[in-house]
Amino acid sequence: MSVYINLLPFMKKINDAPAFLQDWGGGIEISTDGPHWHGDTDWAQEKERFASYAGDIGVHLPIWELNLASVQFPQYAAYSFEAYRTYLEWASTFASHAVLHTHLYNMPLFHREEAQALSKHYIKQLGDIAEQKGIMLLVENVGFHDKMLFDEREFVQLFEEIPAIQALLDVGHATINNWDIANVIEALGTRLSALHLHDNDGENDLHLPIGAGVTRWNEIWQAVAEQTHSLRLILEYDESASLEVLKRHGNELLQAGKVVGKINV
Template sequence: MLISLSNLSFIGFNYTALKQLPDSLGLEIFYEFGNHSHWEKVLKEIYPHRSPQNLSIHGPCIGVNLADENDSHYLTHYKEVFEFAAKWNAKFIVVHTNEEFTGDKALVRQRVQHRLQELLLFSKNYEIQILIENVGLQTKGTLLFDWTEYLELLLTLPEAGALLDVGHAFINQWNLPDVIEQLGKRLIACHLHDNHGLSDDHLPVGHGTINWNVLFSAICSSAPEATLVFEYANVDIQTALTSIQTIKNNYLQVRATYD
């Protein structure tokens, strides 16, 4: 079982807190909130005596919007991400389909699918897997791919993996156990964070209203090899590490019933 912590709570110059990461815990970084030299420095300080064993890269989601027809620089941005990910042997790159979008939904979905195909073709040069994250919130009118459309998107892009953001799915009222079962081996990783079903709060697991025991049972049953990435916001490192250890113990108890 691979477990990682997102640097979402430590963006900026607060990366020194990540020196406290235990060797057993991986790291996912939002690459666009720095640059190549910045992240080189950060990773060398976090891992002064070894290379990170479970590193993943979150692709650009603010400066890039695959749904925007006027976004002509997405390949340039992703080229830099792929080069950095390859140098540091990242496990995968997380791709957002969109943030906001305008226009006819069907046409916008076609545009996103075409651009994802470009990225997948590009990724072959670096041998790094792309994971497509479910994004957009129905509460904000930004949901371009509902569950059925997200699954159809994955079926048209068989080389891509799935990253299930549990918080997004919960807000959008997806049936999480059913989603996990249908994704099966396509589910390579999950972003774990909690909320109360209304806003994307990125709370520590257990601080919202998601039924985590049911969710962990579904993961253990249908996608036991999925990497679990804790994507918390506005927490300090000790709060994050304590939460992860508690949830890890709970998860292992659930998993023991499947082994």
């Protein structure tokens, strides 16, 4: 197992990240919605900021203002694809994986089947580009309740239909949508390459530390421990998270290694 820390807690203080990471022995996942959360990403600056980092690096592609599943405005979906393509090509020059959302998670789905087809159309193209560039494209489950583009069965099926991509299961999102998380892990099998780990109250996407919400972690650890292939475990805590807790949880996961089912965070 590989352990990563998503740098959300540093979004508004990104220049503090290098000092924090000096004694972190795992990987990192950087966000691309601007180093201060609501700004543009300076590609050269962001790449240089972590150029000396010895661990593995992943990139979370942009979240806001892009939507691959815009049926009513197909030009918007096409523009979103081009934006994702350029970010993906940039990420491929220094990162091992990139995370992609299936759609803009808070948008109403007036034409769900058509939106699914459009999203798949562009995801397949991005997957092909990722293969050519030598970077793993991880597709994440997003959207809640009636804004969820793919339910748990459809999410598993997505990776049967598109071989060039891998699954990233966001545990917090799955908890809110009442998915059988252990079953999804088993059903995805080797198509599952990563998990975003965070907790919540079952209703809101709070990105709390593990154990601070209602998620049934013992079932998840057991399902993860039963996998025979390597997984990327990515702590994705809210920007207000305690850095002490973040590092402690990351180190506990690192120490747990393959017997991740026995961690006690």
